[in-house]
C-alpha cells in the first residue's frame with residue numbers, strides 16, 4: 737500500500753503548536769511591541785543576535801555545500817544573502833544607533849543560549865541531510881516574519897518614534913524579509929510533500945528542538961543571561 741500523505745510546512749507548525757505559540761508570542765516580543773521592554777534586555781539580545789547571525793550564515797553556507805541541485809543551491813544562496821546582505825548589514829547599523837560598535841560585537845563572549853542554538857543547528861546539518869538542516873533553520877527564517885506580522889496586527893503595539901524598537905519591527909515586516917520567509921516556506925512545502933510519515937516525525941523533533949531554542953534565546957535576552 738502506498739502512503740499518499742503530502743506534508744507541508746503548516747503540518748510542522750501544527751505538530752508543535754504549543755511551542756510555536758510560546759515562541760511567537762513570547763513576553764520579550766510582546767514587551768518589544770508595547771515599548772515596555774527594558775533597554776538593557778534589548779541591548780543584550782541585540783549583541784548576542786550578532787553572534788547568532790554569524791553562525792546562521794555559516795549554516796546556510798553548509799546548506800549550499802550539501803546541495804545537490806541548482807534549485808537547492810539557489811535556495812541556500814538566498815538564505816545566506818538574506819542574512820549577510822540584509823539582516824547583518826542592518827544589524828550592524830542598528831547596533832551603532834544603540835551605541836554598540838562593530839569592534840565590541842566582534843569581541844563579545846557568547847551566551848550559553850546562543851551557543852546551544854547555533855551549534856544545535858550546525859550539528860543537525862552535519863549529521864542529517866539538507867532537509868534536516870532547513871527544518872532546523874525554519875523557526876529562524878519563518879518565525880521572525882510571523883512575529884513581525886503578529887506584532888503589526890496587535891492593537892496595543894506602539895508605533896513610530898514612541899517605540900524605540902520600531903526599526904527592528906520594520907526590518908522583519910519588510911518586503912525583503914517577508915519574501916525570504918515565503919521562499920523558505922515554499923521550498924519546505926515542496927520537500928515535505930515527498931517524505932514518509934516516519935521521516936516526518938523525525939523532522940518534527942528537529943523543528944520542536946529549534947523552536948524551543950528560540951524560546952530560550954528570548955529568555956536569555958529578557959533576563960540578560962550570560
Ligand SMILES: Cc1ncc(CN)c(N)n1
Pocket residue numbers: 785788789823875876877880950953
Ligand atoms: C535568534 C534569532 N532567530 C531568528 C532571527 C531571524 N533571522 C534572528 N535574527 N535571531
